[in-house]
Structures are given as structure tokens and as C-alpha cells.
Amino acid sequence: MDSVKGIYGAKPTPLMVYEMLESRFGFQGWWPGRNNFEILVGAMLTQQTSWKNVDKALLNLRKGGLLSLNALADADLHELELMIRPSGYYRQKAARLKAVCSYIRYKHSTLRRFLNLDVQTLRAELLSLNGIGNETSDSIILYAADKPVFVIDAYTKRMAARLFGIWENLEYDVLQDYFQSALAKDVGLYKDFHAQIVELGKRYCRTKPLCGDCPLFKICKYRKSTWHPY
Ligand code: SF4
Incomplete structure (x- = not known):
């Protein structure tokens, strides 16, 4: 299993990230399917x-x-x-x-x-x-099933890697454990957080990131190390 030392020592916290995303994108209430x-x-x-x-x-x-x-x-x-x-x-x-x-x-x-x-x-x-x-x-x-398990997808891996400055290919369970350990076991929070990350990945944290107007601009390690206004 990969080391988690780097991510556990990192700031900002997942909850802070969620709140910044939610304040920009609003509550997503998201997943197609009637039942x-x-x-x-x-x-x-x-x-x-x-x-x-x-x-x-x-x-x-x-x-x-x-x-x-x-x-x-x-x-x-x-x-x-x-x-x-x-x-x-x-x-x-x-x-x-x-x-x-x-x-x-x-x-x-x-x-x-x-x-x-x-x-x-x-x-x-x-x-x-x-x-x-x-x-x-x-x-x-x-x-x-409405049970609290944090979903990790490609958008989550990419965001976490850039935001926290960690390795993008961390094992699924390691990254999941990081989010779950840092957040309350709240089904609604997990659902909306995942939706917020997908929104971030589609709008800003793309393969080629659009950092300039990203809601995480102020706290992102990747942006701090690479982004220049001109
Ligand atoms: S600032 Fe850039 S690299 Fe960081 S999360 Fe936003 S889009 Fe991704």
C-alpha cells in the first residue's frame, strides 16, 4: 500500500475544499435515475x-x-x-x-x-x-443503497493530486480512506462532494487545467507552483 504520509500532512482539509466548491457551484442534487x-x-x-x-x-x-x-x-x-x-x-x-x-x-x-x-x-x-x-x-x-462510502473517480484523483501535491496514482483505497477519515460519515455530504468534484473536473480541473477562475485557486499546490498571470 502506498504511503499516505504526504496527504495526511497536507492542507487544506477536504471539508474546506467541499465548502469552497459548494459555495461556487451550489448544491448539485445529482445522479440520474428515478429509483x-x-x-x-x-x-x-x-x-x-x-x-x-x-x-x-x-x-x-x-x-x-x-x-x-x-x-x-x-x-x-x-x-x-x-x-x-x-x-x-x-x-x-x-x-x-x-x-x-x-x-x-x-x-x-x-x-x-x-x-x-x-x-x-x-x-x-x-x-x-x-x-x-x-x-x-x-x-x-x-x-x-444510501450508505456512506466515498467514491473515487478519475476527477477525484486528478484534483487531489494537484490540490494536495500527491501522487495521482495512489491506490483507490488509500485515497478513499483519506477522504473518509477526514469527513463525517454523512451520506448527503459524500454524494454532493463527489458531484462537486465532477463539476470541478469538467469546468476547470481538466487535463489542461483552467486555474485562473477555479474556485480552489487560492489553496491549490499545483496552481501555486505553475500558474503565472502572464
Ligand atoms: S487551481 Fe488549477 S490545478 Fe488546482 S484544482 Fe483548480 S484547476 Fe485544478
Whole structure:
């Protein structure tokens, strides 16, 4: 496991970062999906694509009456592939969706029972399923199961690396532990903080950062070391 010495000694704190982002972007109230099942499906479909494409796929599934655990578990694979085609990698994603829904139905009968598992068990079961990695698993736990697990994605890694001056390729669990140790176990805070980081990544902390008007301009280590007004 990588050393966390550097990040634990760093200032500013995650809560300070959240407050600065929230005061600029406002509360995000964010995650497409009308219910827990749609959130789970959306979390799987969003891998390597944009939310705009996930929305199109969810709309097709909704129109086709496939947005339920039983309907997806029993769906014709080819029909499912066509419906989720807008989300990309549709063959792989269709097979995985069917497999995950079949697993939940077989092992727990209902989605509610599955999501009611304690966090450790739920996370272990999700990670044991084909196609579900750390980010997808934790998005499902946070947004569908309403349990406090901090989601780490590429935007979070990039922001943390630049802001705190840490290595961008820190292990997932190390960075997650850093945020979780520094924040109260608050589902609403975790949800909105993740959304704020995504907003930051889209608007300012891009591959080529736009530091000049970034809400974290005053506290960012990367900006202090590289940015010049002229
Ligand atoms: S100041 Fe620049 S590098 Fe720092 S978080 Fe903002 S956009 Fe990213």
C-alpha cells in the first residue's frame, strides 16, 4: 500500500475544499435515475461514457419496460444490447447487467434486501461480480443503497493530486480512506462532494487545467507552483 504520509500532512482539509466548491457551484442534487434500481443500472452503464449517453440508454430501457430486476434478468440479450447501445460497449454491458440482476435475484430475491446488506458485505459482493470495480461498486453503495462510502473517480484523483501535491496514482483505497477519515460519515455530504468534484473536473480541473477562475485557486499546490498571470 502506498504511503499516505504526504496527504495526511497536507492542507487544506477536504471539508474546506467541499465548502469552497459548494459555495461556487451550489448544491448539485445529482445522479440520474428515478429509483434505486435505475441508479444501479446507470452506475453500470456510465463506465467509459457520458451521462448523456446513459440517459438515452435508460430512456430506451424505460420505454421497453425493462427497468426492473426481473425484467432485466429475464431480458432477451440481443434486445437488451439494442436498447443500451447508446451507452457504448453494449454487448459487454448487456451481458453484465443481466448477470448482475440474475445474481441479485438468485441470492437475495429483491434489490431492497441486497442493498440492505451491511457496507462491507455489500461491497464484497459487488466487487465479486464481473464488470463491477471499485468506482462502480461505491457509486451503487452511496447513491442506490444510501450508505456512506466515498467514491473515487478519475476527477477525484486528478484534483487531489494537484490540490494536495500527491501522487495521482495512489491506490483507490488509500485515497478513499483519506477522504473518509477526514469527513463525517454523512451520506448527503459524500454524494454532493463527489458531484462537486465532477463539476470541478469538467469546468476547470481538466487535463489542461483552467486555474485562473477555479474556485480552489487560492489553496491549490499545483496552481501555486505553475500558474503565472502572464
Ligand atoms: S487551481 Fe488549477 S490545478 Fe488546482 S484544482 Fe483548480 S484547476 Fe485544478
